[in-house]
Amino acid sequence: MSSDVNEAFALERSDQLEAARNWEGELRARLAAGTLERLPDGRYRVLTGWDAGEILSVRGIPQHGLDVSRGTAALYSSVPAWHNVGSVIPGGISDIDTVLEHGSIDYQVETVPALYSWNGETRTDEGLFHTVRSDTGASLGMVGSGYEVIQNRRAFEFLEELVNDSGVIWESAGALRGGKKVFVSMRLPRHVTVDAEGINDLVVPFIVAINSHDGRSPYQVVVTPWRPVCGNTERLAVADALTRWTVRHTRNATDRIHEARRTLGLSIKYFDRWAAEETALARTDLAIDEFSKMVDALWTPDDSATARSTRTREVRRDRLHSLFAEEAERTGRTAYAGERAVTGYLDHYAPIRPSAASGLKGNEQGARGLRLLEGTDDDLKTTAHRRLMLLRQR
Structure with missing residues (x-):
């Protein structure tokens, strides 16, 4: 299912x-x-x-981390989404302006001079500016004179060609951290199958575009395999296939966005190559001690660790072995199950501590969702993938 x-x-x-x-x-x-x-x-x-x-600390009901500047959660989705909030349009939307409106990301962003007070007078810092929302006047970040705003519509409109050309539908759109970070996602009209003659694991291909207005992160387009049976994002680097494309907010940034039309074709090829490598892992046996060695390689033991750190490491190992056992029961004790255990741990169980600077302090679930969106753990997932791929040569 x-x-x-x-x-x-x-x-x-x-x-x-x-x-x-x-x-x-x-x-x-x-x-x-x-x-x-x-x-x-x-x-x-x-x-x-x-x-x-x-x-x-008391574990309250988790928060969603979405922008609520307009009184409701800034989220559009084609199905009941994230945490049952936002605007749901069954069947999805194919028009970019309607998506921006329902996702509450149809605002403009302007830059205004940074002011400061000195001896009772207001002065202007010539080299700094604030990025400001046109609808609420909220400051989104501090930027330099070379920063170029990428407006939300311009950031996402080039993907509309994919809707027109291949039948994909805007899946979701929304804003995080008061509108500092906005995103849209599209689900491609075909699925990818891992080991069709064996475990027959279904993977759903998504394209996600992420724009920011805080001066800290670039505009990004990523391709993301989503494994429905466990909710893991399986974004990994495989040979000769792009999974991420970025543009910094500098001069001519909006012009370079349209280069993504060309590179995105290479990214979409990623899914076929990814499925081929995952199928190879599904046909590679993985012993318990080999899985333990991989875990130790990913999180190197520290001989001088404190009792608390040692306990944290033991809890992590126990969780990873439990996830491996669950996956092995469904797909066999294979390298594929081992990789799923690692991605599952990173996506759902790895401890995170949202900082005040992130705008999500105290909101673990919102921060975890942002990590998934931005691919914070992609490098670690890729390291596990490459290590397991070497086992095919035994």
């Missing part, structure tokens, strides 16, 4: 709500049993067991 990225997000939201309720019940039980004590700041200290002395 297949689903898509948005259905996976909706299912994940349901699981998160249930987990939050379970956590609250567990918290009350541990307080009653005297194994936790409540601190004045609302956190809790563990009193017994291995984690005695550790400070815990």
